[in-house]
Amino acid sequence: MKDMMYAKTIRSKIVKGTIKSITIPPLPEGYFTVSREDILSKNIVKIIFEDMPYYSTGEINHLNEPIMLVVGSDMEIIKQIVDEIKIEYSEENGVFDESQKTIAYHFKKGNPKRAFKNAEKVIEMTYHTGLQEQAYIEPQGFIVYEEDEKVTLIGSIQCPYYVKNAVVYALGCSSDQVRVIQAAVGGAFGGKEEYPSLIACQLAVAVKKVHKPIKLIFEREEDILSTTKRHPSRITLKAAINELNNVTSISADIAIDGGAYTGLSSVVLSRAMIAVSGAYTFENLEVLGHVIKTNTVPNGAFRGFGAPQMFFAIEMFMHHIAKETHQDSFAFRMRHIARQGDKTSTSGTFRDPILLEDLIRVATEKSKYHSKALAYSQPGIYKGIGMSIFLHGCGFTGSGESTHIKAQVKLLKTKDGLVHILVAAVDMGQGIKTTLPKIVSQILEIPIERCIFNYPDTDNVPDSGPTVASRTIMIVGGLVARAAKELKENWIDNLEQIVTKRYVQPSYIKYDESKFKGDAYPAYSWGVSVVEVSVDPITYQTKILNVVSAYDVGKEIDERIIQGQAEGGIVQGIAYGYLENMSANKGVIKQKNLTDYIIPTTLDVSKMSTYILDNPYQYGPFGAKGAGELTLIGGAPAVALAIQMAINKNITKIPVTPEYVMELMHDDD
């Protein structure tokens, strides 16, 4: 782009405190600093919980908090200016424990009090999960430019309208003055859900000051040190056990670390809390959840969105209960699995058929789970096999789809018979560039080449919602399918035609967000993962030997794309369980680049087999439900259970690193 300027972010060097002074050297002509003084309207990133400024207010709450941008045309000169800017702080002690709570939720199902009173036995355990970095393909970045008054942003993003709405809010301008275009985006895993809005607001303010195009691309290290990650959690579970050795009630106390700003944490917490039952049914529940505020980098969206933490805890716990009550863990879990007609954790109903028994049968047979579990229970073999059973609620939690998102899609048929799919959903490698045209082409019975899906541009596409929450195929694809059906019925050759569809909540879905009561999701996808490992007693390293998964995602729109989601998801989930290790010491993240933050390579995974069982959902296109997040969720509990079997010790936290395995294996030395 002509006259391109570059921007570099100045970040705080302390974890908590206030800025005492900022000294900026005299700037050469054409060089600018942009900070809160330049803000035209609000200094808040519009996310669900509005507490995060995009330029520091002067109060520092985490290390590497953005303070200002240095903007100019020569990157070398920018670098010099950045080095010469001096900031003095008055430092305070940060908080890193659970003492600062920002959000508190609570819900109940049935009568947990009575269940605990009548319990034969009560079992309690506490589980911890760590940070996980999305390690998306490319770091965060945008190009912004101004045409007349209008601000256009091209970025690596998952949610064009989130960015647009945030910028409109930050500039205090009208909606037609902001345009957001998706650049080619690689696997983003949630990391490009809310965070890009922050950079977009900074840049929108900057472009209003310098009136030239600006490019801001993070360095990988800068990205890891300053952007959102998966919330660490502490989950305490208590079970009431009756005389039949069944669980009559679970009481859960959950704390997720939101970091310095709350952002999306409340929604992550809801999903974690709702997942408290795992893929089981418990008659009675008491669930308490908190978002805690610490002086670390804010945490945010990441594939699974609170569910992976909870599924790790509940799966380990179910296994633990079986052990403590001297029963076969498999039989015990089978007695508790959710069945059609059961009440969900939020007292809604599992209306659709549940294929768990079939999924479990397929996964256990193909992995030889039973015979291996028996063989590996002998000491000295150092092998283990673990099975996780899980579900994922598709789409936004609760009535989010109908109250917050209100998705709209549009099909535009041109005179020459090309059908443009106009939605705000982005393809980031998950394949909707294939699947959405495939849906339209099948319904319209036209060649797929005539169904056009381009990267969304908010000037051309309606707001079909963010590309998150495993909602794109089921919700957006469902609307696209409905629009295509209508277009087919009214198709007139050589005429431009437009069909628009809006999301309508299935009438049976009723949910009370404040009480956590009713159907939290319109539909659920289900899965079973079996992971087999060996643990080296010399180095305490885990080797993945085999992975078998079976899923119900309604109906595959494209077999290979589901295969891709399944394999990528389980690898990311297993790695969350044993390999990917990120920790912060008093707000300082220790693994700051991809040398030290280890993600798996192909050599770290084994053969993976995936089986898909059809279970069409009436509102999904061709019966499809969500598949994007589901496949990650079972990875961590399955690998942790397998390692637990291999070393015959209780695992209570992930990642199960070799260092942790060593500690466990020598806990009685």
Next chain:
Amino acid sequence: MVTHHIPSTLEETLKLLETNLYQVMCGGTDLMVQSRSWANTVPKLVKPLVFISQLSELNFIEETPDYIEIGSVTSYETLLNSSLVPKVLKDTIIEIAAPGIRHVGTLGGNIANASPAADAVCTLIALDAIVEIMSSNSIRTEKICDFIIGVKKTTLKPNEIIRSIKIPNVEHDYANFYKVGGRKADAISKVSLCVLCNVKDNIITKFRIAFGAVGPKVASNIKTDELFVGKTIDEIKNNIDDYTKKYASLITPIDDQRSTKEYRHKVALNMIKAFIETL
């Protein structure tokens, strides 16, 4: 204006280095990472560079009765494909990085960079390799374990270059390299170990161990190694814990972003023990 040089001869290279103004760069796989800067801007180099990977005089593998001599700019990939390179060094190299890095990375760089986690250095120290160092008017040799003096520190002077690495041409009954990294490829060692051992009539005639990533430099101690020499395998196996523990004081790791000192210590000792059990 900074000028970097790509000399075509060793002589020219050494002449440039006499000015003490330059740093040499070979594969650049350590140097460029250490000099990284904002993408699309000039790397943060301490000194201008003299490139050496193109010097054919330093790209060779030769066998003499006493040594296998390897030119310092010979790439890992070339070494892997050579029949002259000792197997244990190849076993080490195959654990370094990934094919792309091995295409350009070199022993010279691994040694001069003097990281305590350098894998090839670990094996070369166990092999008692000798480094040949050159300047425009001198040539000297030093045992690699003396050449490296601390974290990122060597006895190399600004006008000097590593010319070659000489590996004593001796056979070993056992020559193993073990690397423990965060994952199976492309990982920096949390702890590594090279062990060489000869046995005659059930009696140990040579024992040599070097450990990576357990202290400020690759650790080895010939005195400790010698405690094994002359002992029968049974003697050592029957007192395996005592013998293993003889290395405990040599292993002085730290906690860092990759692992803990307890883990490194324990695993290093476990690996020695596991090796002894294979005898």
